[in-house]
Amino acid sequence: MDFPRLQFAVLAVLVLIAQLVWLDLERVSSWGSIAAALLCLGYQLWWVLPYTPLWRREVRNATNSQRDRQLSIMTANVLTPNRNSEALLALVKEYQPDVLVTLESDHWWQQQLDVLEDSMPFTIKCPLDNLYGMHVYSRLPLEDAQTTFLVESDVPSMHALLRLPCGDKVRVHFLHPAPPSPTENPESAERDAELVMVARSIEHCDQPVILTGDLNDVAWSSTTRLFRKISGMLDPRIGRGMFNTFHADYPFCRWPLDHLFHSSHFTIETIERMPAIGSDHFPLFTRLVYAPVKAALQDGVEADEEDRHRAKAIMEEQNVRASDVPEPGR
Helix, strand or coil: CCCCHHHHHHHHHHHHHHHHHHCCCCCHHHHHHHHHHHHHHHHHHHHHHHHCCCCCCCCCECCCCCHHHEEEEEEEECCCCCCCHHHHHHHHHHHCCCEEEEECCCHHHHHHHHHHHHCCCEEEEECCCCCCCEEEEECCCEEEEEEECCCCCCCCEEEEEEECCCCCEEEEEEECCCCECCCCECCCHHHHHHHHHHHHHHCCCCCCEEEEEECCCCCCCHHHHHHHHHHCCECCCCCCCCCCCECCCCCCCCECCEEEEECCCEEEEEEEECCCCCCCECCEEEEEEECHHHHHHCCCCCCCHHHHHHHHHHHHHHCCCHHHCCCCCC
């Protein structure tokens, strides 16, 4: 029930309006009912308000426009049966990202996307027909690239070291863990374990790090919050907006499932949800600026002992270790 918190908040507002209009406000029971609705509204807003402009921004706006320190990433869950590759390719041509990450891309999608190799020659490819294929196309060099299956044998993740034009190297992780659903995993244990084990592998890393992908989890969930606490990664959406990327066809049922997190080495120039491409997800475009001097000025949420015990229990349940996660450049 982490997903529909925004919808619950809207429903609580409607209930409050109805109560104020139709209840007898001279009765104590009416005010008890109103207080209950207010508590529900307050609880839901506690989770979602950080992802609105009403909150203090976690990541600072970029002030350095040097091109050799910029890094733009487009993350797109293309939806395997979708055959509108022209829409995605048009966005790539318009936005000119340094890195394109596709999720759910199979052999057909690889054939369509390979036209990008003239301008984006550095690639990682894992075409699959099970909705978990992944591809990376990059203008910037990718070193020590690896494709691994961290928790489930048919769900890949990709890891590499990306070299910026200025010469500095960035550790990048691309994930698409399986969602909790009746047709796949009845619970979120596998997804949670993948997020936590990657977080633990990043926890003490002093390299600049970026993680992006369709995490099949909302930005404000307890699991994503645990990931941020353990890893120390920052969320550029906080204080800016939700950037709901799923579901593209149902405006009232949209959630931020496609994410980009980064270490404090970066500031942000832009983040935006892109136009529809025929998928059930909208692509996400982010342009970061490598500014390590700003690192001391940016703080995320911190883990306490209870968080660490929870993370350990999640990993033990799935019998996975942080050491199973590749650490490119080490």
